[in-house]
Amino acid sequence: MWEIYDELIAGIPEDLFVEEFMIGSAWSQVRSTENKVGLALTVKGRCQNPIYQGNIIGDRIKDVAECVKSWNFTEASIGVAAINCYYNDLVKIAAFNSRSNIEGLDENSDNDNQDAFNALASSAAGKNVAVVGRFPHLEKKLSPICCLSVLERNPEHGDYPDSACEFIIAEQDMVFITGMTLTNKTLPRLLQLVKPGTRVIMVGPSVPISPVLYRYGVTDLDGFCVTDAQKIDMFVRRGDKTGIFKCGKKITVSKVV
Structure with a gap:
């Protein structure tokens, strides 16, 4: 069931990094050091502990994108935003x-x-x-x-x-x-x-x-x-x-x- 997620994450280059992230009440965003921004609807749900152990800021976008697999949906929103930070570019x-x-x-x-x-x-x-x-x-x-x-x-x-x-x-x-x-x-x-x-x-x-x-x-x-x-x-x-x-x-x- 993770195939879609794994393939999306695998397509993100290793050399892209997070400059800033934000979890808003409506939207979550990830901004790269190249000033590209990915958005995702903030899904409420913190019933599980976060899985990501890094700092997010300064980390590889590809690594932060792994948050999409979290059952903490607020954390997963950041993962989707990280994925979109790469793909949703004109x-x-x-x-x-x-x-x-x-x-x-x-x-x-x-x-x-x-x-x-x-x-x-x-x-x-x-x-x-x-x-x-x-x-x-x-x-x-x-x-x-x-x-x-x-x-x-x-x-x-x-x-x-x-x-x-x-x-x-x-x-x-x-x-x-x-x-x-x-x-x-x-x-x-x-x-x-x-x-x-x-x-x-x-x-x-x-x-x-x-x-x-x-x-x-x-x-x-x-x-x-x-x-x-x-x-x-x-x-x-x-x-x-x-x-x-x-x-x-x-x-x-x-x-x-």
Whole structure:
């Protein structure tokens, strides 16, 4: 079950180091000595002791990325941010442009209206669609055009509990999955449950924009690249959930078959 994690970590070079890290109430971030920033949603959960014994600051990003395997989810959030510090970089994404479709939204774009759900609405029309994770305005965006099932760890009215994935995912034509599933370790099982030919879209700033995920059944990556390493600090410190989008680009990368 660790194969996805091991492969993502293995792709990080040995000579990249952590300059700074931060655990905010909404987001966690890791900044490299090259001034690259990776983000991840801060997942609350300290039921287990941290596994990392280093200082983090000054340590190799590759080593800090191992925190993603922690069952202390707050620590695991730092691990995901470290992974994204390497992969979620516009230059690296452009390197596999020949095999992918890339669309970027800058800090002045209307990010809410140009997210993955709106972008793929036409593909979802008339299909069975599951969304793992609660995203804003889902019913408004998707319910009128498809048979929508929302799975959520803390379900609201009309949602399914996330444990329903064992029964629902295999029946879907499209599955949107929050990047937070990488942090809480549910992603490998979710990918096992999808039927062949299902379009699987990972969504959110926690998503590593890496072709590694294609090999495990993901077809589309909708993530985020920080382009203003200084400005992002303010929003992470404030616990601002949406302000971070003023500091970078939303990136959609689709596997080309």
